[in-house]
Amino acid sequence: MLSSVYKGGICSKSNTFELVKKLRLILWPFAVVYDGITRVRNLCFEKGIFQEQTYDFPVIGVGNLSVGGTGKTPVIEYLVRLLQDHYKIATLSRGYGRKTKGYLDVAPENSAAEVGDEPLQFARKFNRIQVAVCEKRRLGIERLRQKKRAPEVVLLDDVYQHRYVKPGFLIMLTAYTDLFYTDFVLPAGNLRESNSGAARADLVVVTKCPLDLPESDRIKIKERISRYSEAPVYFSSIAYGLPTDATGEVEWQLLKDQKINVVTGIAKPKPFLDYLDQMGLNYEHLEFDDHHTFSSTELELLDGKNKILTTEKDYVRLQGKLKQTQLFYLPIAVQFLSGAADFDKKILKFTEDYSRT
DSSP states (O other): OHHHHHHHHHHHHHHHHHHHHHHHHTTHHHHHHHHHHHHHHHHHHHTTSSOOBOOSSOEEEEEESBSSOSOHHHHHHHHHHHHTTTSOEEEEEOOTTOSOOSOEEOOTTSOHHHHOHHHHHHHHHOTTSEEEEOSSHHHHHHHHHTSTTOOSEEEEESOTTOTTBOOSEEEEEEEGGGOGGGOOBTTTSSBSSOGGGGGGOSEEEEESOOTTOOHHHHHHHHHHHTTTOOSOEEEEEEEEOOOEETTEEOOTHHHHTSOEEEEEOSSOOHHHHHHHHHTTOOEEEEEOOTTOOOOHHHHHHHSSSSOEEEEHHHHHHHTTTSOTTTEEEEOEEEEESSOHHHHHHHHHHHHHHHHHO
């Protein structure tokens, strides 16, 4: 029943992908209008007509020009690991997909519906940091800094277009398979603003690269990016861990012995599926929209005899709703192809400069 309900829908998604791309080109006139609006908005910030809030302590922003799928969550986690031994850290997100409003402190016992899946993942993964959500980033930072144990460094997740807050250091991500300079603005493409927005970045990270990306390709990408931004460019890939359940890591053989269901509710699942193919898994892919909220009917259909392997972000939304022995996820982390020490040095120098003042 599971296969008949979902597999047909997934196939129809695949079959209509090229058609959707062509149809989006029809929307080009609307993209021109949208581009004009965002350019005027950015100009208003640059001319001081709209005011950006700056801070006298380290605020690091991570974001992108495109709509989802660039790997912001593992980059935030990389920064947490880099900084948490030196500073009191807080992460602040909008809490996309949550059913609540306003400022909330995120605790491990919260649900994804209350605080969003990515902030909940941070709270459950790192017990030494503060995690908060707030649609208004300026208000969120103010609330965090009013705490008795005020954070010394704030990491802003998905903040690139939220210009009422100006991070002291801004990291822009662009996925190797969907580089920003090859794309168009919404609705003809996936960019939330024009390519010129890359000029605001202090660092650019090309994410989800193949591990064997040739140096010649890296040079070409850097040259193209340099037309829009003077920021240093780094290349990273995804490092996958072992399958993990509520009790810890398990060996791959446990999942290879049988056919499993792979469930994804992320923007661009292809790298995840490519890795599972490399590992030789026999699976059926059940694809949902990014940040999907699973209905009781969907959970009932998933709650069957097959084991389920999902992404770490999806696991946060499914944990406790399916049998503990049935559900597994694949942890991921950022892996720089080169220059990791230099990247770390730039981040640490930024935070240390505030400590000296």
